[in-house]
Amino acid sequence: MNRETPCIEVVILGPLTQSFSYRSALPLPAPGCRLRVPFGRGERIAIAIGPCPCPQDILVKDVTSVLDCEPLLPRSLQALLAFGSHYYHHPLGAVWETALPARLCQGHPVPALTPTVWRLRSDTSPSEKGLGARQIDLLQRLREGRVASAGLDSSDRQRLRQFLADGWIEEAPPTFQTRESPLHLHSEQAGAVAAIRAASAFQPFLLDGVTGSGKTEVYLQAMEPLVLAGKQVLFLVPEIGLITQTEARCAARFGADRVAVYHSGQSDGERLRVWAQARQGSVSVLIGTRSAVFVPLLQPALLIVDEEHDPSYKQHSGWLYSARDLALRRAQLEELPIVLGSATPSLESLHNRQRGRYRDLRLRERASAKQLPQIEILPLRKKRLLAGLDPILLGACAETLASGQQALFFLNRRGFAPALLCRACGHVPHCRRCSAPLTWHRRQARLRCHHCGLEAPVPSQCPDCGASEITGIGMGTEGLEDFLRERFPDVPLLRIDRDEVHSAKQLAERLQEVLHTRPAILLGTQLLSKGHHFPDVSLVGIVDVDQGLYSADFRAPERLAQTVIQVAGRAGRGDTRGRVILQTHLPEHPLLLALQGGAYAPAASQLLRERQQAGLPPFRALALLQAEAQRAEPVYAFLRAAHACIGPELECSGPIPALLERRAGYHRAYLWLEGKSRSALHRALARAVDPLGKLPQSRRVRWSLDVDPQNF
Ligand SMILES: Nc1ncnc2c1ncn2[C@@H]1O[C@H](COP(=O)(O)OP(=O)(O)OP(=O)(O)O)[C@@H](O)[C@H]1O
Ligand SMILES: [Zn+2]
Numbered sequence: 001m002n003r004e005t006p007c008i009e010v011v012i013l014g015p016l017t018q019s020f021s022y023r024s025a026l027p028l029p030a031p032g033c034r035l036r037v038p039f040g041r042g043e044r045i046a047i048a049i050g051p052c053p054c055p056q057d058i059l060v061k062d063v064t065s066v067l068d069c070e071p072l073l074p075r076s077l078q079a080l081l082a083f084g085s086h087y088y089h090h091p092l093g094a095v096w097e098t099a100l101p102a103r104l105c106q107g108h109p110v111p112a113l114t115p116t117v118w119r120l121r122s123d124t125s126p127s128e129k130g131l132g133a134r135q136i137d138l139l140q141r142l143r144e145g146r147v148a149s150a151g152l153d154s155s156d157r158q159r160l161r162q163f164l165a166d167g168w169i170e171e172a173p174p175t176f177q178t179r180e181s182p183l184h185l186h187s188e189q190a191g192a193v194a195a196i197r198a199a200s201a202f203q204p205f206l207l208d209g210v211t212g213s214g215k216t217e218v219y220l221q222a223m224e225p226l227v228l229a230g231k232q233v234l235f236l237v238p239e240i241g242l243i244t245q246t247e248a249r250c251a252a253r254f255g256a257d258r259v260a261v262y263h264s265g266q267s268d269g270e271r272l273r274v275w276a277q278a279r280q281g282s283v284s285v286l287i288g289t290r291s292a293v294f295v296p297l298l299q300p301a302l303l304i305v306d307e308e309h310d311p312s313y314k315q316h317s318g319w320l321y322s323a324r325d326l327a328l329r330r331a332q333l334e335e336l337p338i339v340l341g342s343a344t345p346s347l348e349s350l351h352n353r354q355r356g357r358y359r360d361l362r363l364r365e366r367a368s369a370k371q372l373p374q375i376e377i378l379p380l381r382k383k384r385l386l387a388g389l390d391p392i393l394l395g396a397c398a399e400t401l402a403s404g405q406q407a408l409f410f411l412n413r414r415g416f417a418p419a420l421l422c423r424a425c426g427h428v429p430h431c432r433r434c435s436a437p438l439t440w441h442r443r444q445a446r447l448r449c450h451h452c453g454l455e456a457p458v459p460s461q462c463p464d465c466g467a468s469e470i471t472g473i474g475m476g477t478e479g480l481e482d483f484l485r486e487r488f489p490d491v492p493l494l495r496i497d498r499d500e501v502h503s504a505k506q507l508a509e510r511l512q513e514v515l516h517t518r519p520a521i522l523l524g525t526q527l528l529s530k531g532h533h534f535p536d537v538s539l540v541g542i543v544d545v546d547q548g549l550y551s552a553d554f555r556a557p558e559r560l561a562q563t564v565i566q567v568a569g570r571a572g573r574g575d576t577r578g579r580v581i582l583q584t585h586l587p588e589h590p591l592l593l594a595l596q597g598g599a600y601a602p603a604a605s606q607l608l609r610e611r612q613q614a615g616l617p618p619f620r621a622l623a624l625l626q627a628e629a630q631r632a633e634p635v636y637a638f639l640r641a642a643h644a645c646i647g648p649e650l651e652c653s654g655p656i657p658a659l660l661e662r663r664a665g666y667h668r669a670y671l672w673l674e675g676k677s678r679s680a681l682h683r684a685l686a687r688a689v690d691p692l693g694k695l696p697q698s699r700r701v702r703w704s705l706d707v708d709p710q711n712f
Pocket of ligand 1: 183213217
């Protein structure tokens with residue numbers, strides 16, 4: 001091809017750091033379109049960045065084909081990905097790969113969408129003669145009203161296509177009337193709704209509302225005029241488990257055909273279909289987890305990030321982005337209001353509110369007008385415990401059950417016991433791949449590593465000394481379940497943790513069961529603590545959160561405070577006043593004393609002061625340079641070399657071993673990098689990335705930068 005042919009700059013989907021130039025005789029595709037390009041000995045899919053001067057010194061290959069005639073993402077989202085690549089120092093091609101549905105990365109076309117809702121044409125009266133039972137069934141449903149193709153299986157969709165070809169049906173015009181009527185708002189809710197409705201340009205709101213204050217109703221009523229006007233709302237939740245209830249609330253209000261969900265539990269085909277529907281504007285409310293923040297909307301009008309404090313918004317492998325933080329940037333780029341909601345806002349968000357960056361919306365009272373429960377601190381020192389429970393807590397449980405209510409036990413540790421112990425020699429079996437003890441799952445008679453999944457049989461004798469005095473130490477949910485079943489044999493017990501509940505569907509079923517079982521004991525991990533509305537829980541027992549009080553992770557106390565307030569917030573949401581009992585070996589700990597009143601704010605202020613004194617985020621900007629390898633030596637060699645090549649504008653300490661020093665056979669350590677300001681941190685990191693990749697020591701390790709880290 002001749003030298004006059006224009007060139008285009010592309011990024012290859014995947015982890016390559018640089019961009020590439022190709023020649024194209026075809027009209028140059030717009031930025032954001034996919035191309036197929038020759039690469040190495042094969043072909044790869046790439047994203048067009050824009051026209052570029054043709055390099056003169058190297059042989060430039062030709063584009064093989066152009067896959068899209070229009071950009072996959074609007075300019076604003078392309079800018080979001082460019083920002084995300086820059087901010088987290090992650091290759092742009094890998095960022096695009098994370099942001100797009102998998103099918104598009106494989107080269108599948110964007111599906112041409114047929115209208116999603118159908119109705120019978122008024123000028124036909126189809127005859128049932130010659131139709132099969134399923135066709136008649138579908139026809140009957142059309143006679144009764146509108147049918148959305150979203151809820152149908154592929155054979156029913158095929159039947160719809162046939163009806164369309166026969167001229168029996170047509171696309172139904174969108175219905176935007178609301179279904180379930182909105183609740184009458186109390187005054188703080190009304191103020192919040194009015195403020196959000198009045199915002200039209202970029203404006204972050206922090207909706208700081210106590211547990212049970214009716215934040216969901218605020219979201220729904222803030223959305224309503226937008227949905228009625230045919231606009232779109234993006235609604236992020238931190239975990240798949242929270243999608244079902246949010247979807248149900250939105251569907252009841254706006255109609256199931258206006259609401260769609262997007263999460264990693266869906267098939268690739270399903271995700272692509274929802275993505276395309278959202279992009280063409282035929283979804284009014286898109287509810288999703290992390291990756292939904294990248295879904296394009298035709299007419300975006302509002303972003304909501306519920307439970308904004310939740311660490312699950314941070315991606316833990318690959319591109320280490322925070323979906324909450326990117327949602328904020330998206331709102332800025334799309335010039336939209338965004339609501340961050342929580343009963344326990346992150347210290348970052350509280351700090352931003354203090355600095356006037358977020359508008360302050362408060363809901364100080366419960367919607368039921370019932371008071372928030374106080375938290376009774378129960379000292380465990382010198383007490384005889386039963387299966388780790390104080391008799392006082394057991395007595396309160398017996399009372400609760402006798403009055404026909406539910407008691408909830410929170411224990412954030414799965415399995416029968418967190419470890420095995422040989423009483424003769426003190427040996428504790430550890431995972432051979434991780435620096436952690438193996439958890440005893442008694443029912444399956446297995447030892448299991450909760451970090452890498454390794455399993456082993458339960459030894460009958462100590463592998464170290466041969467003695468047969470092996471027992472469990474500590475208590476997990478499985479062990480507590482056995483004890484509580486024995487203690488309260490006539491009361492149904494519902495355990496909710498990842499060993500018992502494996503899918504979002506199962507979780508939804510289990511939560512439904514909770515609503516219909518009284519009296520009952522509920523027992524679970526953090527899966528049970530988040531955002532659920534349990535009107536019949538009147539006692540909450542917090543069995544053991546002491547670890548959060550002496551963890552080396554500086555975020556542990558914040559997480560502890562949030563968990564305690566969230567779990568406590570499950571109590572007393574219905575007609576009876578709630579009671580919350582927290583067992584601890586550290587009853588005088590200032591954080592527990594701050595939580596005693598049942599409010600989050602005093603604890604959060606105390607934690608913010610501590611962070612300020614210690615010079616920790618959100619007062620300083622922080623990043624980690626992490627490295628791992630199968631032997632420890634190259635990890636430390638790389639980090640020491642990296643330390644030497646990082647400029648003086650950063651305060652750099654380490655190498656520091658990770659909290660979990662070895663995981664899945666890899667030794668892990670990091671450098672702690674601090675900047676006086678965010679921009680100083682970023683300038684220095686941007687300068688460092690290239691030299692780091694060129695260090696000879698870097699070839700023997702896997703390394704990554706974690707900006708605004710959540711895990712250590
Ligand atoms: N204005 C209102 N009038 C009557 N009931 C209301 C009102 N607003 C909300 N509620 C009810 O209060 C209950 C709690 O609301 P919701 O679950 O939205 O609280 P929340 O603030 O999200 O709590 P959490 O942070 O604990 O999840 C729900 O049953 C809801 O229907
Ligand atoms: Zn392991």
